[in-house]
Amino acid sequence: MVVSKDEIMEIRASDHVVLVRQAVRKWSTELGFGLVDQTKIITAASELARNTLDYGGGGTVRLEAVESGGRRGLRLIFEDQGPGIVDLEKALTDGYTTGKGMGMGLSGSKRLVNEFDIVSRVGEGTRVTITRWK
Amino acid sequence: MSDNGKGLSEVLSKHEADLQADWIKEQTAGSARRTGAIKEVELRDQCKEFLGLVIEALQGGGDLDVRGPRWNPVRDLLANLSRSRGLQGFTPSETASFVFSLKKPLFARIRRDLSKDGEAMAEATLAATVLLDGLGLYTTEVHQKAREEIIARQQQEMLELSTPVVTLWEGILALPMIGTLDSARTQVVMESLLQKIVDTASSIAIIDITGVPTVDTLTAQHLLKTVTAARLMGAECIISGIRPQIAQTIVHLGVDLGDVTTKASLADALAVALERTGRAVRRVRAGS
Ligand SMILES: Nc1ncnc2c1ncn2[C@@H]1O[C@H](COP(=O)(O)OP(=O)(O)OP(=O)(O)O)[C@@H](O)[C@H]1O
Ligand SMILES: [Mg+2]
Numbered sequence: 259m260v261v262s263k264d265e266i267m268e269i270r271a272s273d274h275v276v277l278v279r280q281a282v283r284k285w286s287t288e289l290g291f292g293l294v295d296q297t298k299i300i301t302a303a304s305e306l307a308r309n310t311l312d313y314g315g316g317g318t319v320r321l322e323a324v325e326s327g328g329r330r331g332l333r334l335i336f337e338d339q340g341p342g343i344v345d346l347e348k349a350l351t352d353g354y355t356t357g358k359g360m361g362m363g364l365s366g367s368k369r370l371v372n373e374f375d376i377v378s379r380v381g382e383g384t385r386v387t388i389t390r391w392k
Numbered sequence: 393m394s395d396n397g398k399g400l401s402e403v404l405s406k407h408e409a410d411l412q413a414d415w416i417k418e419q420t421a422g423s424a425r426r427t428g429a430i431k432e433v434e435l436r437d438q439c440k441e442f443l444g445l446v447i448e449a450l451q452g453g454g455d456l457d458v459r460g461p462r463w464n465p466v467r468d469l470l471a472n473l474s475r476s477r478g479l480q481g482f483t484p485s486e487t488a489s490f491v492f493s494l495k496k497p498l499f500a501r502i503r504r505d506l507s508k509d510g511e512a513m514a515e516a517t518l519a520a521t522v523l524l525d526g527l528g529l530y531t532t533e534v535h536q537k538a539r540e541e542i543i544a545r546q547q548q549e550m551l552e553l554s555t556p557v558v559t560l561w562e563g564i565l566a567l568p569m570i571g572t573l574d575s576a577r578t579q580v581v582m583e584s585l586l587q588k589i590v591d592t593a594s595s596i597a598i599i600d601i602t603g604v605p606t607v608d609t610l611t612a613q614h615l616l617k618t619v620t621a622a623r624l625m626g627a628e629c630i631i632s633g634i635r636p637q638i639a640q641t642i643v644h645l646g647v648d649l650g651d652v653t654t655k656a657s658l659a660d661a662l663a664v665a666l667e668r669t670g671r672a673v674r675r676v677r678a679g680s
Contacts, residue, residue: 294636294640297606297641359610362646
């Protein structure tokens with residue numbers, strides 16, 4: 259897999275979530291994503307950015323324009339140094355929330371992308387990597 | 393350093409009138425071009441008052457800490473000046489030049505008066521620099537703060553402007569949402585909708601989200617809360633303007649809008665609303 263372009267954005271305030279959505283919209287348009295694919299990855303990014311902010315205590319997202327086997331895609335890596343997730347399986351269950359949310363963010367964004375990977379260590383932080391191929 | 397400002401204070405008092413004249417000349421010439429916008433009379437008053445207040449503040453000890461209480465009147469004057477110049481569109485440096493342009497004439501007098509006493513001259517020059525730099529920076533700070541206040545107020549106004557609740561028909565309200573449904577805005581929207589429902593005794597409210605770029609779990613939650621609250625006030629909500637790509641995304645996300653009626657367009661939603669309130673739209677002649 260080749261990364262042809264990348265950028266790191268801060269996620270420290272709710273305004274930043276809006277900026278992340280706008281950046282993902284711009285990148286996915288540039289990659290030639292259709293309207294549905296665009297909407298899906300933007301929505302997933304919105305969910306993960308808000309989790310990074312609300313539960314991870316803030317962090318970063320790395321945007322990568324990737325290419326593999328002639329396909330182009332957008333990969334987003336959300337990272338925080340927050341408390342981590344104790345029970346990943348639970349967290350990925352529809353409707354599970356430890357806050358006041360619907361508990362659909364993690365499981366829902368997994369359904370909105372082609373690749374989904376989550377690594378979380380209690381007391382160290384969480385990293386969620388998603389990729390959507392064109 | 394207690395008598396730091398003494399030499400400076402003497403120079404200022406002795407040449408008050410001349411300094412004022414030179415200083416105004418300095419501001420109306422070259423560097424501060426924008427002063428054209430300020431009436432000469434006003435500028436003269438400001439300069440005169442400033443010099444008077446500085447001399448007063450320096451009296452009885454050379455306290456050069458412009459943040460201190462002794463300098464309150466000077467700071468107040470500068471704050472007013474910064475604010476009004478900020479409103480007139482001056483840049484921070486243009487505003488600060490009011491203070492900095494006093495340096496040249498003041499240094500010239502210090503040099504002339506104290507040239508025989510090198511140490512006194514150095515001390516007075518240092519005092520003048522410390523003082524004017526401090527006050528100049530203060531104008532920049534106030535200027536900045538005033539701009540931020542303007543921006544914050546405009547944002548607040550936009551919050552209110554962008555959430556108009558309109559009556560489409562007797563008993564039928566519409567709320568065209570535009571932009572991001574973050575928490576602050578949704579709160580405003582929800583309140584204005586509920587208020588309007590009460591004021592107009594409406595039984596149907598159409599929330600149109602054509603202008604909402606992203607519907608994620610938080611947006612959905614806000615929408616559902618609004619629907620629930622409207623129900624408690626006796627009105628049913630219809631959500632319209634759900635574009636196909638958004639509909640697909642919501643389904644994959646797993647968000648359930650429950651038993652809320654949804655329609656693709658505002659027109660469709662209006663048709664449903666009219667029907668539910670016992671009305672129908674009928675074509676009275678063949679149109680184009
Ligand atoms: N970055 C993170 N750091 C720590 N905990 C997290 C993180 N992301 C998610 N979690 C935990 O996983 C749970 C489920 O997350 P998910 O996004 O699915 O739901 P939610 O954020 O609670 O609600 P929703 O996203 O539907 O508004 C959260 O309630 C939280 O406890
Ligand atoms: Mg979430």
